[in-house]
Amino acid sequence: MAARPVITVFDAKTKGEVKETVPLPAVLTAPIRLDIVRFVHDNLAKNKRQPYAVSEWTGHQHSAESWGTGRAVARIPRISGSGTGRAAQGAFGNMCRSGRMFAPTKIWRRWHRKVNLKQKRHAVAAAVAASAVPALVMARGHQIDSVPEIPLVLDGIEKVERTKDLLKVLASYGAGDDLARAAKSVTLRAGRGKSRNRRFTVRRGPLLVYDDDKASVLKAFRNIPGVDAVSVHKLSILKLAPGGTLGRFIVWSAAAFKALDHIFGTYTQTGTEKGGYQLLRPVMAHADVTAIVKSEAVQNVLRPIKETPEAHDRKANPYKNKKAMDRLNPFHKLKKRIEMIKAKRSV
């Protein structure tokens, strides 16, 4: 890319006021690799799981023994003892009433997944790049019709202290629609999660990306439904592509946005913060196939269009189609006529 396109940084306090312009960080041009993002997301999403299992001894807290053969009963272990209905009932098996389940779940199941660092970084880069494409953000479901520019970079957003001030800032930069969408979406969760401390579900709204860990905005965003905040130094694919879907609506703080080149590096320099990380190069420099085909360089080398061969008529069956028969056997007509006359005469 010759000259890097430039992104406007707006002033958070004053609606629409342009603070400065920043050249596009290289991460935002990283190839958008849905396959990597999906893979990394699916695996990292497993890392917050808490183990579940049945109790170790469930179903086995009996001194049951099989009666063996010769007693006209199935060989399943049976409850020892007498004097109660429970005695002699089958025990231990998964098919038995009050028996242990088949393959009792164990806590040492492999709950978590390790993902290679490079893959994780590629995924984050791809997700960040995708967030800079308005079509993808819209297609993910965010309402960004009124947002002046994507990516949205606000200077001074980190200093916002009060929730209502943050709401004002976001609304003045077109994020209000997306916030409304999230707020409207708060519903009771379907299913048992309701009673397991996961009572409500909400849509994901804008993601605030900040630089300073002690920014006051970190308390301001907490009570706004759907809004998350993430440090630019700790970007997570789980927040950038929730559900594995690319294109989260991101509101960058100016400091965070400017730090991107330092963190991820560029195509001429490896990342500093992500030590030695090199952004993936796209497989095709110009991925617009239509444009390539239409380009002079290609058109000049193409052979001229072949003339479409003359389509010939569908074959007509001479036994059914008189014209076809006449064409092939002119005598047939005469022959038929003679027969017809003969038949008339003999009547």
Add this chain to the structure above:
Amino acid sequence: MAEVSSDVLWGLLKNNNSFLIRKNGNDFSTDPYNLLNAHKQKFAGIASNSGVGVSSRKKSDPVVLRLKKLRKNQPKKNHHEDTVVIKRGGFAGPARNALKAIVESRNTTLAKVALERMKKLHSTEVPKKVISRKH
């Protein structure tokens, strides 16, 4: 804001996007830039770098025809909006002219489809009443 080619965009969006509706084996799209509401690359305005949409923005608005042209990374400026309230008895002039502009600048097939869509929307209008779009 790097310009992502429409082929790449379609590749990303064809299996999964918020506008996609799958019913009875058919794929529809509620993409505002989609003229046929068909989930096909040809009509998927959202996946193209220049798209035309004919729709009304909100359900509660009167049926209003807007023409949108997608423009790169500035969603707000995306809408080259021709707000045309449907009047009884035919297209309002600006709508026709706006469509003419489309014909001149781009794909003729799309312009025909856009015109058809406008006609259909227009014909559903009940005069004097303000109705909300049911789509």
